Amino acid sequence: MRADLVSASFSGAVEFIFAPQESNVTGGKEVGGFDKTLELLVGHIEVTVLALALALLIALPLGLYLGHKGRGELLAVGIGNAGRAIPELAVIALVATLVGIGMRNVAPALALLGIAPILVNAYVGVRQVDPAAVDAARGMGMSELSIIRKVEFPLAVPTVMGGIRGAAIVIVATATIAPLAGVETLGDFILNRNVYGENGLLAGAILVALLALTIEGLLALLQRRLTSDGLKVKTA
Amino acid sequence: MASPAPLAAAGQVGGDFFKERSSDTLPCQANESHLFCFDWARENIDRYGTPTQQHLEIVVLSVAIGFAVAFALALLAHRTRRLQPPLLAATGVLYTIPSIAFFFLLLPVTGFGRDTAIIVLSAYTLQIIYRNTMLGLGNVPDSVRDAARGMGLTNRQILWKVELPLATPEIIAGLRVATASTIAIATLVVLISAGGLGTEMYGSNFNFPTAILIAVAIIALMVLAFDLLLLTAQRLLTPWRKARSG
Amino acid sequence: MRTDQTRMRVLLAALAALALTLALAACGSSDDSTTSGSTEGDSAGTIQSNPDNGKVSLTIGSKNFPEQEILGEIYAQALTAAGYKVKSALNLGSETVALKAVKSGQISGYPEYASTALTSFFGLEPEEVPADANEAWEKANEEFEKEGLEAFEPTPFASANAVGTTKETADKYELETVSDLEGVSEELSLYGSPECRQRIDCLAGLEKLYGLKFKSFTPVDIGLRYTVLEKGQADLSILFTTDPQLSAESDKFVILEDDKEVFPAGNIIFVTEKSVAEEAGPDYQETILQVQEGLDLKVMQELDARVELEKETPKQAAKAYLESAGYIG
Numbered sequence: 001m002r003a004d005l006v007s008a009s010f011s012g013a014v015e016f017i018f019a020p021q022e023s024n025v026t027g028g029k030e031v032g033g034f035d036k037t038l039e040l041l042v043g044h045i046e047v048t049v050l051a052l053a054l055a056l057l058i059a060l061p062l063g064l065y066l067g068h069k070g071r072g073e074l075l076a077v078g079i080g081n082a083g084r085a086i087p088e089l090a091v092i093a094l095v096a097t098l099v100g101i102g103m104r105n106v107a108p109a110l111a112l113l114g115i116a117p118i119l120v121n122a123y124v125g126v127r128q129v130d131p132a133a134v135d136a137a138r139g140m141g142m143s144e145l146s147i148i149r150k151v152e153f154p155l156a157v158p159t160v161m162g163g164i165r166g167a168a169i170v171i172v173a174t175a176t177i178a179p180l181a182g183v184e185t186l187g188d189f190i191l192n193r194n195v196y197g198e199n200g201l202l203a204g205a206i207l208v209a210l211l212a213l214t215i216e217g218l219l220a221l222l223q224r225r226l227t228s229d230g231l232k233v234k235t236a
Numbered sequence: 237m238a239s240p241a242p243l244a245a246a247g248q249v250g251g252d253f254f255k256e257r258s259s260d261t262l263p264c265q266a267n268e269s270h271l272f273c274f275d276w277a278r279e280n281i282d283r284y285g286t287p288t289q290q291h292l293e294i295v296v297l298s299v300a301i302g303f304a305v306a307f308a309l310a311l312l313a314h315r316t317r318r319l320q321p322p323l324l325a326a327t328g329v330l331y332t333i334p335s336i337a338f339f340f341l342l343l344p345v346t347g348f349g350r351d352t353a354i355i356v357l358s359a360y361t362l363q364i365i366y367r368n369t370m371l372g373l374g375n376v377p378d379s380v381r382d383a384a385r386g387m388g389l390t391n392r393q394i395l396w397k398v399e400l401p402l403a404t405p406e407i408i409a410g411l412r413v414a415t416a417s418t419i420a421i422a423t424l425v426v427l428i429s430a431g432g433l434g435t436e437m438y439g440s441n442f443n444f445p446t447a448i449l450i451a452v453a454i455i456a457l458m459v460l461a462f463d464l465l466l467l468t469a470q471r472l473l474t475p476w477r478k479a480r481s482g
Numbered sequence: 483m484r485t486d487q488t489r490m491r492v493l494l495a496a497l498a499a500l501a502l503t504l505a506l507a508a509c510g511s512s513d514d515s516t517t518s519g520s521t522e523g524d525s526a527g528t529i530q531s532n533p534d535n536g537k538v539s540l541t542i543g544s545k546n547f548p549e550q551e552i553l554g555e556i557y558a559q560a561l562t563a564a565g566y567k568v569k570s571a572l573n574l575g576s577e578t579v580a581l582k583a584v585k586s587g588q589i590s591g592y593p594e595y596a597s598t599a600l601t602s603f604f605g606l607e608p609e610e611v612p613a614d615a616n617e618a619w620e621k622a623n624e625e626f627e628k629e630g631l632e633a634f635e636p637t638p639f640a641s642a643n644a645v646g647t648t649k650e651t652a653d654k655y656e657l658e659t660v661s662d663l664e665g666v667s668e669e670l671s672l673y674g675s676p677e678c679r680q681r682i683d684c685l686a687g688l689e690k691l692y693g694l695k696f697k698s699f700t701p702v703d704i705g706l707r708y709t710v711l712e713k714g715q716a717d718l719s720i721l722f723t724t725d726p727q728l729s730a731e732s733d734k735f736v737i738l739e740d741d742k743e744v745f746p747a748g749n750i751i752f753v754t755e756k757s758v759a760e761e762a763g764p765d766y767q768e769t770i771l772q773v774q775e776g777l778d779l780k781v782m783q784e785l786d787a788r789v790e791l792e793k794e795t796p797k798q799a800a801k802a803y804l805e806s807a808g809y810i811g
């Protein structure tokens with residue numbers, strides 16, 4: 001009996017994604033459907049990309065630099081650990097109340113959550129680069145910047161990408177509750193069961209899961225492309 | 237305004253029930269730009285008791301179950317190399333799905349409440365614990381294994397008496413990360429009516445920074461406490477590392 | 483030597499932090515106990531505990547905003563005082579979710595606004611909602627009975643949606659009634675709950691019955707309805723007539739008069755299944771009706787103020803009301 005409950009729910013959810021349905025609330029307007037789904041999907045991607053870009057802008061150079069210099073280990077690792085323990089709901093609530101609602105305010109808050117994994121992984125990634133390789137490069141007369149770009153970064157790619165993927169996961173996840181702060185993402189279907197009904201609820205959950213997996217898949221692919229062939233054997 | 241004539245009320249509350257309020261006499265907590273209201277915090281700290289208790293229960297159960305499952309899977313994969321990639325991938329997928337989506341995906345099956353919360357939170361811990369256990373076991377030098385085999389230990393004895401003890405730091409490192417993130421994510425279970433500290437960040441507390449910050453502070457305390465506890469456990473379990481530390 | 487000291491310190495710190503956390507958890511909720519049973523020499527209003535009721539388990543639900551939670555708590559605590567075994571499931575969601583919960587037996591009953599029931603469940607247009615509280619209740623009850631449900635008599639107070647704004651905005655555009663928004667609304671942003679778009683006693687009604695078009699509509703959580711006005715993000719916001727901010731901060735916020743009567747006011751009627759009411763015995767309905775007698779507009783606003791402004795829990799506010807009115811000892 002459970003099985004057909006489940007399948008009924010899931011088929012209802014799939015219907016919801018593609019065809020508008022009668023709303024739970026009177027007023028005569030329909031909810032759901034492809035247009036709405038697309039709208040929320042775009043919103044979700046928008047805020048995710050914005051936040052990720054911001055986080056990368058701040059944390060990647062900083063982490064790479066600190067790792068290269070070998071300084072600030074306590075800071076980097078500390079932020080990494082602390083970042084893991086920040087409750088997303090608190091961030092969204094505080095931003096909505098103290099700063100303001102809307103994409104302009106929420107995207108930086110999401111970026112904040114993404115900074116921790118990117119920073120610590122960039123740091124660690126560079127730190128664990130074989131010092132022999134760096135010495136060799138220095139011996140060859142490469143500039144500091146060249147060393148970072150041509151030696152340390154390529155060798156650190158797997159770890160750094162790991163950090164970026166981690167940041168993407170937490171940002172996509174928090175973007176799901178962004179509707180609480182006035183940013184319309186796929187989380188809207190989940191959080192506003194009143195409007196979208198049980199079908200919408202499930203549809204939202206499915207869509208968010210698929211989106212997260214897709215983004216993760218794309219980043220994994222990117223990591224593969226960026227990882228120099230020499231390293232690929234090890235990381236297979 | 238078209239309001240119906242109010243029905244005759246019994247009007248039984250005492251005269252002192254009502255308070256005169258005006259913009260300049262409102263207490264600290266009525267203004268949502270106030271970051272922290274100490275008086276309110278002092279007077280209302282005990283309302284955090286039950287949420288903290290619920291939170292602790294959910295976290296401990298989830299990490300325990302997650303550890304049990306991930307550990308078992310790791311032991312399995314340690315023996316059967318072929319299982320390693322699919323298990324890593326499977327635990328990875330579970331980790332990638334955002335918790336909120338995961339909670340509601342399980343809705344038709346397990347409904348609202350603590351059970352769903354624990355299932356999802358346990359699933360979350362699988363990847364890091366599994367990966368770290370595999371890492372720890374993989375880091376054991378072959379020479380040590382060979383030496384043990386040379387001494388006549390069976391594979392099983394090698395695993396439990398040599399490999400696992402040496403892998404303990406990695407395993408506990410994974411546990412620390414898993415616990416910290418579980419404590420944080422567990423705040424979301426309020427959305428599926430499973431209680432926890434998220435209840436003080438949601439509903440009428442959503443625009444009340446003081447309440448949210450207190451909950452965040454408790455979360456931080458919890459993370460710290462468990463982290464130190466696990467670290468201590470590690471030091472107790474690996475006494476041979478004493479010579480190297482300090 | 484040094485490592486031993488450090489280890490001791492680490493261990494002590496861990497134990498201290500853990501102890502603190504556990505102490506907090508062990509605190510428990512100190513306001514858990516509700517008094518049951520009567521005390522001597524009290525007014526006739528005190529709820530008497532009936533041992534027969536102990537066999538009946540009830541679950542009281544409510545919708546997910548403070549006023550509803552307060553009402554849910556009042557009923558739950560009152561029924562506990564009457565001797566029932568009561569659980570609460572407050573924060574269910576909107577009316578459709580709550581009604582579903584009653585029909586499926588997940589909850590025994592919940593407090594609904596008669597106007598919401600008529601417009602949301604039974605498809606009435608706002609102007610068809612009777613202005614008289616008893617008439618509205620009777621009409622709703624008629625419809626509920628067709629589904630095997632029953633609604634108890636109404637509370638003294640009524641609440642309605644309202645279009646609200648800051649005093650500055652009202653003065654700037656000379657707004658006193660909702661109709662005054664004609665011609666001006668295109669420049670103004672409206673913020674409301676997510677379901678406002680669909681509701682006839684919200685945005686749908688403003689568009690259809692007032693013929694207003696707004697510059698934008700942004701859905702926000704109900705809890706932020708004043709935040710967005712204060713922060714200047716919203717020109718207009720959907721408020722409730724029982725909001726404590728309207729009297730406590732009357733110099734900052736105003737509501738526009740609903741001259742076309744699109745936002746019908748609703749008194750609270752307790753909705754439950756007939757079978758549940760029968761099984762629970764006469765005390766079920768009697769206690770509920772008894773305890774809501776004191777809920778006039780002023781009292782409800784005071785209770786809302788305690789929860790929304792002073793940030794008390796609905797449980798505390800409900801208890802204070804029941805004690806002050808002498809319903810529980």
